[in-house]
Amino acid sequence: MPGPDKETDLTERIEAFLSDLKRGGSGTGPLRGSAETARETTALLRRITAQARWSSAGDLMEIIRKEGRRMTAAQPSETTVGNMIRRVLKIIREEYARSRGSSEETDQQESLHKLLTSGGLSEENFRQHFAALKANVIEAINELLTELEGTTDNIAMQALEHIHSNEVIMTIGRSRTVESFLKDAARKRKFHVIVAECAPFCQGHKMATSLSEAGIETTVIADAAIFAVMSRVNKVIIGTQTVLANGGLRAVNGTHTLALAAKHHSTPLIVCAPMFKLSPQVRRLTNEPDFYNFCEILSKVNVHCPVFDYVPPELITLFISNIGGHAPSYIYRLMSELYHPEDHEL
């Protein structure tokens, strides 16, 4: 019978994805880039939409939320999973609203305007059944997948506007986005790159090898030398793991140092981050231990080694994303376009 087979197939895939996530996050950094994770999550959500049993938008949202909670619990540091889930939830809300015929561009967010003009405590319960909803949602998710596929290229296309000849660019660790950004600029411009190695995993070494293979003059420096070398740097371009709702970053450890050094020398700090890295989280307090992931390296010595750093929005000059360049103070606006406020907590 096709019914139960499809369901077991679906649960198998979800379990496989979850165990992949659990494995991928510890030790030597993620096994795969966040773009891949985002794509796989979205493909899985599309499969859930196609194969799971649901009759109304509300049911589908419940199923996705439930699976979403399990996925985010499997690997809390991988925020792209949660972000994609929220994007899909917003897609479902929009398609539902469109099917109902209400004007699609109405702000679904709370606003003062809505407080004054709406005629009733609207408790949308998404219970109506629409036949075409499934097809519409799957089509919208397909559009999302196409968008995801083009993100790195879209960001790399903007490289020529920001990098000029004979510039010295500094970066830290390894970011696939920054790599393609710099390689794209190298096709037309000649410039020099300084990579901070980012101990203890030293991903900076791989970055330097890859860049020099593309013909870019690269220098590797130790993390401690960042401040000393900063006076000769024209721009700092970095990637990040997550962009937070207040415009801050959660990036690989050492980024905060880099950002402070750049601020001190008034060097612009540019962050290349695709939109799927934007997360509705806000950083709570200064010394929060569970913000950083700690891991032990030697057995006899307890070494606390944070994997991520928090960079406050005041130190960032520009965000380059697949939809263009934005100031950190504009991030809240992008958030409201991508996610619905009720989905902030899955």
Add this chain to the structure above:
Amino acid sequence: LDQHLVEYFRAQMMKDPDMASAVAAIRTLLEFLKRDKGETILGLRESLTWATDCLTGVDSSVAVSSGGELFLRFISLTSLEHQDLSRCKKVMEERGELFLEKISMSRTKVAKLCHTFIKDGAKILTHSYSRVVLRVMEKAAAEKKRFSVYVTESQPDSAGRQMAEALRKLNVPVTVVLDAAVGYVLEKVDLVIVGAEGVVESGGIINKIGTYQMALCSKAHNKPFYVVAESFKFVRLYPLNQQDVPDKFKYKADTLKTVQNLSEEHPMIDYTPPSLITLLFTDLGVLTPSAVSDELIKLYL
């Protein structure tokens, strides 16, 4: 007629001391709307403007003024939809009641958003007496969080002592400090939470005098400075410095009426620019100061 209005307003404030003054003002204006015998919408707007002026004559705070402006905006928006006056009035009354219901829940929404930022063992600094901050702390205490609070005395009316009393009733350890001791105490503190009488277009706030000082010190000590405010406090002002804040907000209503030379009076409020504020907690969500003007534009334009 204005006597009735003022009496109704005062009665509202006394009936529920926990209610925000803007809410009382809106309730009064709604009542006024119900009793109004005007024939035209323009006449209605004029009488409402006059009523708001009366109310600001009683309580000159920013909150009452913003509540009044919001109500006027509400009238304009509704009147655009329905041309016929009597139907318009009916719709207005219904919506007005709904609006009041919604904003009465706004403090709860703010508390729900903010209490997660108070960690176990946190030391909080706050300024003067704010009912919203009190509600946030109630919620945090209800979630069994252990935290302690420093409150500034907040002269000239010692409102800080009232806050300390209320916090003691919640079994929260509280210390009252001098207004001048803010810099002294900040090294011990983890975060600063204040309320606001008004949130201006730039994302800055207008609050009891001493808030600006507290914000400057927090910036110097790198401590997060959080503001909790309901959305009906958003006001269409854009002050660039302390001088830009209109005199009618700075002094109490009685002072404005009786005193000749205002430059000898002490202002009751000050303006804190958005660069010193980390985050604003409102019933519309957690906002960065740059998001505030967006909200105002959505409403007024």
